[in-house]
Amino acid sequence: xxxxxxxxxxxxxxxxxxxxxxxxxxxxxxxxxxxxxxxxxxxxxxxxxxxxxxxxxxxxxxxxxxxxxxxxxxxxxxxxxxxxxxxxxxxxxxxxxxxxxxxxxxxxxxxxxxxxxxxxxxxxxxxxxxxxxxxxxxxxxxxxxxxxxxxxxxxxxxxxxxxxxxxxxxxxxxxxxxxxxxxxxxxxxxxxxxx
Amino acid sequence: xxxxxxxxxxxxxxxxxxxxxxxxxxxxxxxxxxxxxxxxxxxxxxxxxxxxxxxxxxxxxxxxxxxxxxxxxxxxxxxxxxxxxxxxxxxxxxxxxxxxxxxxxxxxxxxxxxxxxxxxxxxxxxxxxxxxxxxxxxxxxxxxxxxxxxxxxxxxxxxxxxxxxxx
Numbered sequence: 001x002x003x004x005x006x007x008x009x010x011x012x013x014x015x016x017x018x019x020x021x022x023x024x025x026x027x028x029x030x031x032x033x034x035x036x037x038x039x040x041x042x043x044x045x046x047x048x049x050x051x052x053x054x055x056x057x058x059x060x061x062x063x064x065x066x067x068x069x070x071x072x073x074x075x076x077x078x079x080x081x082x083x084x085x086x087x088x089x090x091x092x093x094x095x096x097x098x099x100x101x102x103x104x105x106x107x108x109x110x111x112x113x114x115x116x117x118x119x120x121x122x123x124x125x126x127x128x129x130x131x132x133x134x135x136x137x138x139x140x141x142x143x144x145x146x147x148x149x150x151x152x153x154x155x156x157x158x159x160x161x162x163x164x165x166x167x168x169x170x171x172x173x174x175x176x177x178x179x180x181x182x183x184x185x186x187x188x189x190x191x192x193x194x195x
Numbered sequence: 196x197x198x199x200x201x202x203x204x205x206x207x208x209x210x211x212x213x214x215x216x217x218x219x220x221x222x223x224x225x226x227x228x229x230x231x232x233x234x235x236x237x238x239x240x241x242x243x244x245x246x247x248x249x250x251x252x253x254x255x256x257x258x259x260x261x262x263x264x265x266x267x268x269x270x271x272x273x274x275x276x277x278x279x280x281x282x283x284x285x286x287x288x289x290x291x292x293x294x295x296x297x298x299x300x301x302x303x304x305x306x307x308x309x310x311x312x313x314x315x316x317x318x319x320x321x322x323x324x325x326x327x328x329x330x331x332x333x334x335x336x337x338x339x340x341x342x343x344x345x346x347x348x349x350x351x352x353x354x355x356x357x358x359x360x361x362x
Contacts, residue, residue, distance in 0.1 A: 005351065006215045006301070006317060007293050013210055016228060020206070020235050029240050034203075067201045076243055078201040 021081045031075035033084035036063065040096050040191075041184040044161070046085045049074060052106030053088055056159050058180035074110055092161065098191065101128035103162045111158040115146065119153035126167040129192040133171040155179060161188065198245040205242070206235060209252050212318065213259050219313035220263040223298035226270060233262040256318035260328050300350050301343075307331070308343030315340045 024030035032054065034047040045063045047055040047070055054074060057066040071078055082089075087105065094100035103124070109117050122141050126132050132140070138150045154165040160179050166188040170176045178185035213234055217227040237258055245254070293299070301309060307329070315325040315336055322333035322340075329336070 003215070003317065006219070006297055007295075008211050008214050008218075012228075013214065016214070016231050017206065017210070019228075019232050020239075023232060023236055024239055027236065027240070029236070032201075067203070068199070071201045072199045076199055076202055077239055078203050079206070079239075080203050 021079055021083075024077075024079065025081075025084075029077055030079055030081060030084075031077040032070055033079060033081035034067070034070075035080065035082035035085045035089065037085075037089050037092065039092065041161075041180060041187050044092070046088050046092075047078075048085055048088065049108045049110065051108035051110075053159060053162060054108040054110055056161055058160065058184060060181050061179065069111075088162075095161070096191070098194065105162065107159060107162070109158075112153075112156065115141075115143070115149055116153040116156060119150055120157050120159070120163050120165070123154075123157070123163050123165055123167070126164055128164075131167045131169050131189070134168055134176065135171050137168055151176065164188075167192075198242055198247055198249070202239055202242050205238065205251055205255070209255050210235070212252060213255050215317040216256055216259050216313045217263060218298050219301050219309055219317055220260075221266060222302045223293055226266050230259060230262045230266045233265065234259040237262065252318075253320055253324070256314060256320055257328070259318070260314065295351065297347070297351065300347055304343050304346060305339075307335075307339045308346070311336050311339035312343045312347075316344060 021030065021033075032047055032049055034045060034055075036043050036045050038044075042059045043063075044059075045055065045057040045066055046053065047057075047066075055066065055070060057063060067078060091100055091103055091105060095103070109120065112120055119137065119141055122137065125140075126137075134150045134154070135144070135147050138144050138146045141150070143149070150168070154168050155177050157163055157165040157179060160166065166178060166185045168176065175182050175185055210231075214227065214231050217230040217234070221227040221230055234255060238255055245251075301312065304312070310329040311325060314320045314328055315322060318325075320328070322336045325336045325340075326333045331339075
């Protein structure tokens with residue numbers, strides 16, 4: 001007898017997983033819920049805590065590695081619970097079709113600290129379709145010398161797209177870096193120019 | 196060091212095994228479903244405190260054993276006749292599931308054989324650990340599992356084509 005002869009259907013397992021998610025939420029033991037959605041810049045992983053959206057990740061970041069970091073730095077009580085991210089997914093879809101210019105989502109900045117978090121909290125003030133240089137951002141957060149640190153803050157932004165680090169460029173207008181790759185940065189900037 | 200692996204991985208890797216264990220112990224249906232849910236809920240709760248390097252599958256199978264005992268006790272307490280129809284469809288009705296009646300055949304085995312198959316054969320616990328859970332000697336567990344599998348083999352002889360979704 002092979003174990004496979006003891007049948008368990010995908011349907012049964014999916015139904016049980018649904019029940020587990022609901023009960024885990026009711027009992028307050030689902031610390032991080034995530035889902036993977038398609039987008040014009042490739043699959044995106046969205047993760048949320050009770051407080052709000054805690055992570056947006058591009059596929060090139062390696063989703064398994066992203067989940068492991070969440071387990072280490074936030075909580076290992078993580079489940080693939082797509083419904084918890086319905087609102088975020090809808091807002092992102094609206095953004096990618098050019099119908100949304102600002103995100104209205106609670107955010108959890110648990111993955112960044114200090115000056116980096118300060119910069120990331122500032123970034124949503126750069127309006128849709130606008131861009132600033134790293135240097136300008138440094139000035140606007142009150143630390144004009146900290147151009148490199150602003151670059152690091154953008155490069156380590158745990159909430160790309162939603163926190164628009166793609167709107168920060170080099171002083172000469174060249175792209176600088178991007179957590180999702182330069183192609184993704186270009187795509188987001190063109191999307192915002194076109195709208 | 197404490198467990199730092201996303202719990203989702205444990206559900207992905209061991210969800211099927213735990214359901215097989217629960218079904219072998221309780222029969223395919225609502226009781227096994229309850230035991231599965233209680234097992235993973237308890238595991239999720241305990242997960243951050245689980246020492247790194249724990250054999251997760253063996254740990255889950257032991258939790259499933261405790262939950263199956265709870266379900267069996269609850270069933271005994273509420274074993275009054277009722278007209279109520281269970282609100283969840285039994286997987287026995289699922290044509291993609293047990294079309295060959297394997298779970299029914301397991302349910303028809305003597306209890307010791309059923310439990311030995313559940314925890315040793317399907318759950319992967321060594322004979323000695325299975326004996327700790329279900330009583331008796333490791334040798335008796337070995338025999339019970341072998342006899343149970345032999346009897347299932349006679350029902351589903353090896354030459355028969357494998358049908359049905361297995362996972």
